[in-house]
Amino acid sequence: MKIDGNEIRPGNVIEHQGQLWRAVKTQHVKPGKGGAFLQVELKDIRHGTKLNERFRSSESVERVRLEQKEYQFLFAADGTFTFMDQETYEQIELNGDILDEDQSRFLQDGMIVQIETHEDEPLGVALPERVTLQIVEADPVVKGQTATSSYKPAMLENGVRIQVPPHIESGTSVVVSTADATYVERARD
Numbered sequence: 001m002k003i004d005g006n007e008i009r010p011g012n013v014i015e016h017q018g019q020l021w022r023a024v025k026t027q028h029v030k031p032g033k034g035g036a037f038l039q040v041e042l043k044d045i046r047h048g049t050k051l052n053e054r055f056r057s058s059e060s061v062e063r064v065r066l067e068q069k070e071y072q073f074l075f076a077a078d079g080t081f082t083f084m085d086q087e088t089y090e091q092i093e094l095n096g097d098i099l100d101e102d103q104s105r106f107l108q109d110g111m112i113v114q115i116e117t118h119e120d121e122p123l124g125v126a127l128p129e130r131v132t133l134q135i136v137e138a139d140p141v142v143k144g145q146t147a148t149s150s151y152k153p154a155m156l157e158n159g160v161r162i163q164v165p166p167h168i169e170s171g172t173s174v175v176v177s178t179a180d181a182t183y184v185e186r187a188r189d
Contacts, residue, residue, distance in 0.1 A: 003063045005055025006038045013045065013118075015062040016053065020045045020118060029054075045123050066116040066123060073111045081107070081125075083115065092122070099125050105160050106131050106178045127178045132187045133157050134173050141166045151183070 008014060012023045021042035030036040037054045044051070055061065071083035071092070079096040081104070094115075096104065106127055107113075114126040137155035151163035156176065164183045168174060173187035 001063050001065070002060045004057050005059035005061055006036075006057040008038060008040055008055060008061065008063075013064045013066055014042075015064050016042065020064060020123070021051065024050075064118060066118050068114045068116050068126070070112055071115050073107050073109065073113055075109065076104070076107065083113070086112070094122055094125070098122055102181065103127055103178070105158055106176075106181075108158075129178060130175050130184055131178055132173055132175050133160075135164065135168060135170055138164065138168060138170050138172075 006028070008023050008026055010023050010026055014021055014023065022045055023040050024043050025041040027039045028036065029039050035056060035058075037056045040053050040055060042051045042053060043049070070086045072086060074082045074084055074091065076082070080093045081096070081099060082091055082093050084091050092115075099107075103125060108131065111128070111131075113128070115122055116124045116126065133156045135154045136157050139152045139154070141152070150166065152166055152168075153161055154164045154168060155161055156174075160176075160181055162176060162181055162183050164174065168183075168186065175184040175187050176182065177184050
């Protein structure tokens with residue numbers, strides 16, 4: 001689908017220079033001389049390289065729609081991740097370069113994820129925004145620390161270190177953001 005160059009929004013996927021790019025940041029620029037343009041930071045979906053481009057409203061670009069389908073994570077072995085289609089029960093294996101290291105740490109058995117494809121080629125995996133994990137190790141509270149809004153280091157069951165409020169102890173289940181590995185709240189039992 002063709003769109004004008006100034007209609008690109010963050011998150012859009014476009015075809016540019018024969019590759020698929022995701023718009024990360026956009027900024028409208030109106031210089032003192034010449035016409036206005038849109039400065040776009042693009043990230044290559046397949047290789048992760050970044051590119052800064054200028055698009056004028058007179059230019060048109062091809063916006064690509066990625067298909068999203070729900071899959072269930074089954075297991076990981078030898079750097080490959082196995083998922084099952086929720087409708088057809090077919091299994092697919094994705095190699096580790098489709099998932100970045102931060103994402104793969106939060107995968108849990110049975111987790112439902114969204115896999116993005118373009119022309120039947122898997123391009124990315126979207127995890128749920130939040131997961132519930134148990135704290136296996138937490139530093140003790142320092143006296144007087146509870147009076148201020150401070151955090152202490154803790155280790156999750158998947159080996160990820162996060163900062164948690166002082167009242168969180170080992171054995172407590174917490175909700176963690178998968179986007180940036182931060183504490184959200186104590187899990188409700």
